[in-house]
Amino acid sequence: MPNVPGFRGILRDDAAARDVYAEAAGIQRRVPRAVAVPADAADVVALVRWAAETSTPLVPRGSGSSMAGGAIGEGVVVDLSRLRAIGDVDLAARRVRVGPGVVLGALNAELAPRGLRFPVDPSSWSFCTVGGMASTNAAGARTVRVGATRPWVAALDCVFADGSRATVRRGDPPPDVPAVVRFLAIAGELRVAESRRAARHDGVRKESSGYGIAPWARSGDLVDLLVGSEGTLAIFVGLELALQPIPPATASLLAAFPSLEAAVAAATAAREAGASACELLDRTFLDVAAAGPLPVEIPAGTEAVVLAEVEGESAAAATEALAAIARACDDAGATAVRHADDAESQHRLWALRHAASPILAKLDPALKSMQFIEDGAVPPPRLAEYVRGVRAALARQAIRGVIFGHAGDAHVHVNPLVDVRLPDWRARVEALFAEVTALVASLGGTVAGEHGDGRLRAPVLREVWGAEIVDRFARVKRAFDPEGILNPGAKIALAGDERLGAIKYDPTLPPLEPTARAALATIERDRAYSSFRLDLLNG
Numbered sequence: 001m002p003n004v005p006g007f008r009g010i011l012r013d014d015a016a017a018r019d020v021y022a023e024a025a026g027i028q029r030r031v032p033r034a035v036a037v038p039a040d041a042a043d044v045v046a047l048v049r050w051a052a053e054t055s056t057p058l059v060p061r062g063s064g065s066s067m068a069g070g071a072i073g074e075g076v077v078v079d080l081s082r083l084r085a086i087g088d089v090d091l092a093a094r095r096v097r098v099g100p101g102v103v104l105g106a107l108n109a110e111l112a113p114r115g116l117r118f119p120v121d122p123s124s125w126s127f128c129t130v131g132g133m134a135s136t137n138a139a140g141a142r143t144v145r146v147g148a149t150r151p152w153v154a155a156l157d158c159v160f161a162d163g164s165r166a167t168v169r170r171g172d173p174p175p176d177v178p179a180v181v182r183f184l185a186i187a188g189e190l191r192v193a194e195s196r197r198a199a200r201h202d203g204v205r206k207e208s209s210g211y212g213i214a215p216w217a218r219s220g221d222l223v224d225l226l227v228g229s230e231g232t233l234a235i236f237v238g239l240e241l242a243l244q245p246i247p248p249a250t251a252s253l254l255a256a257f258p259s260l261e262a263a264v265a266a267a268t269a270a271r272e273a274g275a276s277a278c279e280l281l282d283r284t285f286l287d288v289a290a291a292g293p294l295p296v297e298i299p300a301g302t303e304a305v306v307l308a309e310v311e312g313e314s315a316a317a318a319t320e321a322l323a324a325i326a327r328a329c330d331d332a333g334a335t336a337v338r339h340a341d342d343a344e345s346q347h348r349l350w351a352l353r354h355a356a357s358p359i360l361a362k363l364d365p366a367l368k369s370m371q372f373i374e375d376g377a378v379p380p381p382r383l384a385e386y387v388r389g390v391r392a393a394l395a396r397q398a399i400r401g402v403i404f405g406h407a408g409d410a411h412v413h414v415n416p417l418v419d420v421r422l423p424d425w426r427a428r429v430e431a432l433f434a435e436v437t438a439l440v441a442s443l444g445g446t447v448a449g450e451h452g453d454g455r456l457r458a459p460v461l462r463e464v465w466g467a468e469i470v471d472r473f474a475r476v477k478r479a480f481d482p483e484g485i486l487n488p489g490a491k492i493a494l495a496g497d498e499r500l501g502a503i504k505y506d507p508t509l510p511p512l513e514p515t516a517r518a519a520l521a522t523i524e525r526d527r528a529y530s531s532f533r534l535d536l537l538n539g
């Protein structure tokens with residue numbers, strides 16, 4: 001075991017501990033050389049100092065629920081889930097200070113009695129950490145109205161790559177630590193480059209790929225650059241988050257459409273009318289869901305369903321706002337529109353969004369639902385083209401897939417079901433990955449709307465961003481972390497990185513240590529990502 005001076009947390013390098021951190025929610029597997037579980041922020045400082053002195057790469061990690069392979073790696077995994085203190089809530093300023101390991105659901109449970117919430121609502125709310133959310137610029141159904149995580153982060157308590165610790169706060173001057181000083185030395189050139197060609201995809205509404213150079217250049221706030229940096233620029237040991245009052249009332253509707261174009265037109269209108277959430281379920285999703293009991297009836301011939309929610313200051317206001325969206329759905333050619341005003345009927349409508357998962361879970365165990373083209377977002381006018389392109393790419397590889405997503409933000413999730421018994425399954429996965437990456441690029445979209453690049457997408461960023469912008473990202477990385485201590489290989493590919501790498505479902509991979517294998521199976525089956533992994537090894 002490495003001797004880390006001053007470190008008081010847990011350090012392990014036995015096979016079970018390393019293997020139980022070798023996988024996260026995405027498709028890849030990377031076995032770390034050791035696992036460190038800091039007891040507090042001072043422990044993180046001690047660990048990073050040691051890593052800098054010994055040139056040891058570190059892989060920060062919250063719950064390991066991320067899809068893109070940012071929380072796995074060959075270095076020392078740093079499990080930050082024990083840093084989970086929730087500070088006093090500042091009701092007047094609507095702010096709270098939290099440890100990075102606080103799970104979003106736990107935070108919102110604490111805030112609800114005070115009438116407040118952290119408004120960004122990933123479906124992983126019950127197990128993802130706020131540190132992981134800030135690191136990926138996570139988003140959710142409500143992002144169409146409230147944005148992603150970035151604007152809700154007021155300050156970040158950071159440990160930089162040499163172990164120096166400083167708070168980066170919106171509106172304050174940047175801290176005087178070597179990493180930031182090095183960054184400020186190139187900031188002028190970055191701004192000039194940004195003014196020539198900004199690091200953003202025009203019209204795309206959600207972005208979690210690359211570094212947030214564009215929002216930083218607009219605001220001048222380093223927080224905007226650090227959010228979404230996937231543990232590659234700093235480790236967050238504390239966050240100050242902005243909060244929002246819980247709205248008194250909501251109302252929802254479900255609308256069925258005979259064409260993707262009609263559904264997209266309705267989704268755009270719903271967003272413009274102020275929908276607080278606006279989701280799309282494609283025919284591929286409805287076909288799977290129809291194999292089980294549907295919570296609501298869907299007319300035959302439906303190509304896509306739009307689910308929309310509005311929030312209001314009163315039930316009457318919510319109902320009125322919903323009526324405007326219902327009219328827009330009718331105008332777009334909906335074949336059915338169902339309203340839901342009370343909590344129970346709203347719950348029934350939204351249950352449709354989860355209706356495919358239990359059916360997918362019961363399919364042939366050799367069919368693996370693999371997340372590798374799961375996060376594309378395009379300019380809204382290109383959404384129908386994108387969905388159709390993904391359907392065609394799946395068909396060409398003879399892979400069944402389920403398509404759904406955040407229609408209001410033109411952001412689409414795809415779960416391809418890959419039969420790992422087929423001798424050429426990996427070739428098909430690689431071809432699908434390449435084809436959908438090219439499709440996203442051709443439509444001016446991003447490969448990562450909310451899940452980040454991780455190690456999965458880092459090797460394809462040049463295709464989507466172009467060489468000039470990726471070089472800009474690499475300059476940022478070098479300024480903050482010249483020795484490559486913090487999550488090397490995530491976001492910025494390393495020379496020789498293999499596309500996709502080891503896929504955890506590959507039956508030919510060497511077996512993991514049995515207790516770790518069992519723990520990982522439990523985590524995946526029960527979505528127990530926030531369970532402490534070392535405890536799971538003890539049964």
Ligand SMILES: Cc1cc2nc3c(=O)[nH]c(=O)nc-3n(C[C@H](O)[C@H](O)[C@H](O)COP(=O)(O)OP(=O)(O)OC[C@H]3O[C@@H](n4cnc5c(N)ncnc54)[C@H](O)[C@@H]3O)c2cc1C
Nearest residue numbers: 062063064065066070122123124129131132135139231236
């Ligand atoms: C079923 C399911 C549904 C999901 N739904 C959504 C969704 O709706 N929206 C969405 O955005 N995502 C979703 N996700 C993905 C995932 O939950 C998010 O990416 C989440 O933000 C990751 O949080 P985590 O604590 O698991 O982070 P991890 O997976 O542990 O880490 C994610 C990244 O952040 C870095 N990191 C973690 N903590 C820190 C820290 N303190 N300091 C610096 N870097 C750090 C890691 O190095 C890694 O690069 C879903 C995942 C699953 C399994």
